[in-house]
Amino acid sequence: MNAVTTRYPNAWHAAADYLRLRGTTVLFGLPSDDLEALPAVEAARLRLILCRDQRNAVFMATGYALQSGSPGVCVVGKGPAVTNTLTGVLEARSSAAPLVILAAGTGGDRRGSGAFQELDQVAVMTPLVKRAYRIDHPDRVVPTLEKAFLVATSGQPGPVYVEIPDHLLREEVTRDRPWSLHTGVTGTLVSDPADQAALEVLRGSRRPTLVVGGGARHRNGDHLIERFAERIGAALLSTASGRGCLDETHESFCGLAGLYAPPATAELVKTSDLVIALGSRLEETAAFGWPGLGTTIPVLQVDVDPLGLSTEYWGPKVVGDAAATLRAWLGRLPEGLVPHRGWLDEIRVCRETLHRDRRETLERLGKSDDIHVAEVLAAIEVVVPPHRILVQENGLQDMWSYLYPFSSCDRGGGSIVPSEQTSLGFGTAAAAGVRLAAPDRPVVVFAGDGAFEMVRADLATLARERIGVLYVVLHNGGYGWLHSQLGRLGLDPGRFPFVTAGEAETGTSVIPGLEQVVVTEKDDLERHLDRGLRAGLTGKVFLLHIGVRLDDVPPFLDALAGDFPETSPSARESEAGPHDRG
Structure with a gap:
């Protein structure tokens, strides 16, 4: 490969070129008052949604990420502009949304001098993001941008912070190799999804319930989750964050789990003998009002990130991508596995009750x-x-x-x-x-x-x-x-x-x-x-x-x-x- 050297006027131009090559078309934010990011955005022909409130900009970028599955990108200034993003970053982290914050920062030559809007932004951001980077040298611009998007999209997606200090506005950035367009490593299985413990509880269950969380978003393009539920005869539930992952017209879907469960659904799931939590951290609202969960009822958990696995509940735990795990299970389950007919009938009656209750409520209202x-x-x-x-x-x-x-x-x-x-x-x-x-x-x-x-x-x-x-x-x-x-x-x-x-x-x-x-x-x-x-x-x-x-x-x-x-x-x-x- 013949290396071609590309020179950028400053770090913002390098960042804009990388975004363009990644296929990013829209950014959200309110840039620093030096406006140095804008010529770079214009040169790369990117669309910047100029917001009046940095918090709204991060929310918009997070919404873009959740819907598209691609990183949302937010551009902000420094100091209070960065602190204004914290609520949105917290939301993106909790939602497992791939988000990259590109922020201005005090130049290395001015730190500690009481510079305008000076703040240790990395220290502020670090508790809320997957990783926080400050680029202090032109040679670190290219690898840091690549690493930021790799981290944001790999494993359990989440927010990443990148700070471009003011002194990099005056320094040329050189790229002497092609950009690396990392697309994430979400499909890699960290542990064997077909291990004996998981297969044993799947094979032994007569009344399984499958709870789908937000971690399964964009992992069900071929309706793999519904097909798996049909294979094992499971009731299908969603957490609040998991809505949109499933076809809710499916004959086994019975609504939301936990706090938001209708009475008929709550009664149904109390009689489950196995809960399979797919891409859910099993937060308080998801497990609300479910007696026996994790004690008398085993919970088989699947999450791409071990930090997403709850240790509040007893049962096998699998670190792995949701889609890859289900495919592996389908390949290992016996061909003659027959769902329990009585449980399927109870699921059907539950759905009928939910729709009847809706009709009667609307008639009364x-x-x-x-x-x-x-x-x-x-x-x-x-x-x-x-x-x-x-x-x-x-x-x-x-x-x-x-x-x-x-x-x-x-x-x-x-x-x-x-x-x-x-x-x-x-x-x-x-x-x-x-x-x-x-x-x-x-x-x-x-x-x-x-x-x-x-x-x-x-x-x-x-x-x-x-x-x-x-x-x-x-x-x-x-x-x-x-x-x-x-x-x-x-x-x-x-x-x-x-x-x-x-x-x-x-x-x-x-x-x-x-x-x-x-x-x-x-x-x-x-x-x-x-x-x-x-x-x-x-x-x-x-x-x-x-x-x-x-x-x-x-x-x-x-x-x-x-x-x-x-x-x-x-x-x-x-x-x-x-x-x-x-």
């Missing part, structure tokens, strides 16, 4: 004039095509979207949800990255008004960049979940006003490329959803504001949400509006 959250989700199911991507938040009312089958993802659909960290506002901003990763699919955000407030600063960004997203905003007056806890503690809502009662209103200034409407009648829901869908597909941002009652909560929250205290005398008077009839 339909007799009221109020607009209920379940009815909003039902309208989305009717109006928005099956290949939609639903981007969710994790507040009081929007958690209805975690309840199957009130919300579902069929074979062509998708879902992006916050991780166990449930960072407020993640979904509202991440939707922009999701839309750019899937430009031919409608993206619908389902969020409460508290979470929606977090993205307001960048609504103009979405409109300017023609990132068409349909926002369905549920207005309960603020932070409904926190308000619901006041009664349990005997606290005065007038002293601690988490919500402000009143009718849903737009509260958003006129922005070119943005449309919005307040829905007050349930008969108008589908018409306005269709209008918003069409606007989103043409690149417009559409806000659908809907007033909802504070006590309109999904059934699994009844015991957790408290008694919903009154807000204040004046609020009680203002609450007598169209959303409180009947």
